Amino acid sequence: xxxxxxxxxxSAEGDAEARSPGxxxxxxxxxxxxxxxxxxxxxxxxxAKKKIDVLLKAVGDTPIMKQKKWxxxxxxxxQGLSQFIKKFLKVEATEQLFIYVNQxxxxxxxxxxxxxxxxxxxxxxxxxxxxxxxxxx
Amino acid sequence: xxxDRDVLRDVWFGRIPTCFTLSQDxxxxxxxxxxxxxxxxxxxxxxxxxxxxxxxxxVMRQEDVGEMWFEYEGLPLKWHxxxxxxxxxxxxxxxxxxxxxxxxxxxxxxxxxHCLTKDAVEAHFMSCIxxxxxxxxxxxxxxxxxxxxxxxxxxxxxxxxxxxxWAINRKLMEYPTDEGGFRYVPFRIYQPLNERPFIQKLFRxxxxxxxxxxxxxxxxxxxxxxxxxxxMEKQYxxxxxxxxxxxxxxxQWLSEHLSYPDNFLHIxxxxxxxx
Numbered sequence: 001x002x003x004x005x006x007x008x009x010x011s012a013e014g015d016a017e018a019r020s021p022g023x024x025x026x027x028x029x030x031x032x033x034x035x036x037x038x039x040x041x042x043x044x045x046x047x048a049k050k051k052i053d054v055l056l057k058a059v060g061d062t063p064i065m066k067q068k069k070w071x072x073x074x075x076x077x078x079q080g081l082s083q084f085i086k087k088f089l090k091v092e093a094t095e096q097l098f099i100y101v102n103q104x105x106x107x108x109x110x111x112x113x114x115x116x117x118x119x120x121x122x123x124x125x126x127x128x129x130x131x132x133x134x135x136x137x
Numbered sequence: 138x139x140x141d142r143d144v145l146r147d148v149w150f151g152r153i154p155t156c157f158t159l160s161q162d163x164x165x166x167x168x169x170x171x172x173x174x175x176x177x178x179x180x181x182x183x184x185x186x187x188x189x190x191x192x193x194x195x196v197m198r199q200e201d202v203g204e205m206w207f208e209y210e211g212l213p214l215k216w217h218x219x220x221x222x223x224x225x226x227x228x229x230x231x232x233x234x235x236x237x238x239x240x241x242x243x244x245x246x247x248x249x250x251h252c253l254t255k256d257a258v259e260a261h262f263m264s265c266i267x268x269x270x271x272x273x274x275x276x277x278x279x280x281x282x283x284x285x286x287x288x289x290x291x292x293x294x295x296x297x298x299x300x301x302x303w304a305i306n307r308k309l310m311e312y313p314t315d316e317g318g319f320r321y322v323p324f325r326i327y328q329p330l331n332e333r334p335f336i337q338k339l340f341r342x343x344x345x346x347x348x349x350x351x352x353x354x355x356x357x358x359x360x361x362x363x364x365x366x367x368x369m370e371k372q373y374x375x376x377x378x379x380x381x382x383x384x385x386x387x388x389q390w391l392s393e394h395l396s397y398p399d400n401f402l403h404i405x406x407x408x409x410x411x412x
Contacts, residue, residue: 075333104276105267106260108217109250115337119272119321134260 050074052117053124056085059100059131063089069125074114078107085130100129100136144394148378149299151178153224154234157189160208163241165196173234177297178221178378179398181262182207182214183252184295193239201241206249208238213248217261219397225376225405226329259291262399266290269323269400270309272339273392278309294398302398309400310393317349318342318389324402326359336360342389352391353384363406376405 051071058064065088072081082097091097098106101120117126129135152175159169172192176185190205207214214223214237228235244251252258266287270279279287286305293302312319319342326336336359343349356363356375363373364384374381377395396402 101268102271102276104271104280105264107264107268108261110215110334112334115335118338 052113052121052126054081054113054117055125055127057127057129059129059135060133062130062132063091065089072113074117075112077109078111078113078116079109081113081128082109082130091132095132098131098134100131101126103129104136106136141394145303146299148395149179149302149398151221151378152176153178153220156234156236157186157193157207157239158236159193159196160238160240162243163193163197163239164201166198167196169193169196176220176235178219178224180220180294180297181218181258182216182220182223183258184255185220189239193241197241203242204244204251204253206240206244208240209236213245215249216252216258217250219399219403221378221397222327222403222405225379226327226407229374229376229379229405229407230410255295259295262291262294263287265399265401266309269396272321272323273309273319273400274312275320278311282308290398306398306400316343317347319392322355322388322392322402323396323400324355324392324404326404326406328406328408340388342387342392350388351384352382352386352388355388356384360406372409374405374407374409376407377402 051073054070054072056065056068056070065085067088078099082099083093085091085099086093086095086097100106101116107116113126116128120126155174155176157172157174159165159171163169170192172189174185174189176182186205186207194202207216209223209227212227214227218226224235250257267276267279270276282305289301289305292298293300293305321339322342324337324340327334338359340355340358341350352375353364360373363375365371365373375384377391382391382395392402
């Protein structure tokens with residue numbers, strides 16, 4: 001898997017479907033069992049996985065990324081991801097880009113995607129919507 | 138129940154005596170006197186420092202005034218963290234007043250977010266509330282509210298109006314009677330001088346077999362070193378709103394009563410100084 005950028009940006013998954021995380025505990029989903037069961041074991045395995053799968057979706061008339069599925073390091077911030085998307089879409093660095101989780105809230109720019117994945121990931125990935133204007137307030 | 142409501146008021150009206158001093162780096166036309174303020178613990182620096190800003194601008198030339206930012210002992214203060222959290226995290230065991238340095242130039246781009254208008258504070262605040270409700274109620278409560286209710290939460294905070302704020306916020310503190318508590322508790326655990334910004338994970342207030350979790354249970358899961366066995370020396374202070382709640386405190390109760398207006402429990406874990 002070649003890296004899309006040389007500056008340590010998210011690496012591409014290729015054209016195929018994103019690989020489901022092999023062998024690790026299921027990420028938090030909506031079932032009660034997942035969160036209640038052996039949290040320590042889950043945490044240890046999750047920490048061992050340094051990258052998480054992200055699915056980027058465009059909102060409104062914001063340009064669509066040709067590459068929607070990315071593997072991103074847990075420590076990458078929302079701000080870093082935003083900069084990457086802007087570069088990829090050839091959007092001016094000075095233009096605003098808002099990133100939303102659950103189509104509800106925009107996390108602060110210094111929040112890392114790893115934490116968001118832990119809390120709001122489902123089916124092995126974190127879905128993020130991006131928009132050049134305020135989409136959900 | 139009366140006592141519980143008193144707790145809500147005590148949290149809301151918590152204040153930190155602060156002394157603002159202009160940085161030596163700033164160019165002034167005459168000497169700038171320090172400016173004293175009682176900062177609300179539950180608010181944000183950019184919401185409550187207009188008077189301080191005006192005070193210092195009086196002794197500066199217009200062209201020397203850039204974006205204002207604050208620093209404590211060399212550390213730029215993140216305006217998007219509640220004031221009480223910043224104090225607990227960085228200045229807990231120091232003498233009052235809290236001494237903050239004010240800057241108008243050399244904005245530390247890599248360490249702080251810009252805050253050009255109060256709209257930025259409102260957007261951030263509302264986003265935190267929405268994130269908290271996503272954890273507590275799968276966003277059902279916040280999404281059912283009208284825009285004017287959202288606005289009332291913000292106006293309540295901005296204007297320091299406890300009743301106005303809680304008229305709406307109480308709905309965010311409700312839960313289905315058969316559940317026993319929220320789905321997950323919105324919390325963030327911070328350490329001073331740490332690489333990662335904070336610890337935030339999914340954690341239920343009530344266990345699978347109906348047992349209420351307490352603060353100690355949360356810490357055992359997220360930061361075990363803060364829960365000291367009886368015979369060992371305490372290494373950390375666990376501080377929320379300037380106090381160390383007992384580890385036996387039910388987590389659901391903590392979430393309902395000691396959350397900040399953004400509906401998050403912001404918990405500071407401070408290493409005790411070693412002799």
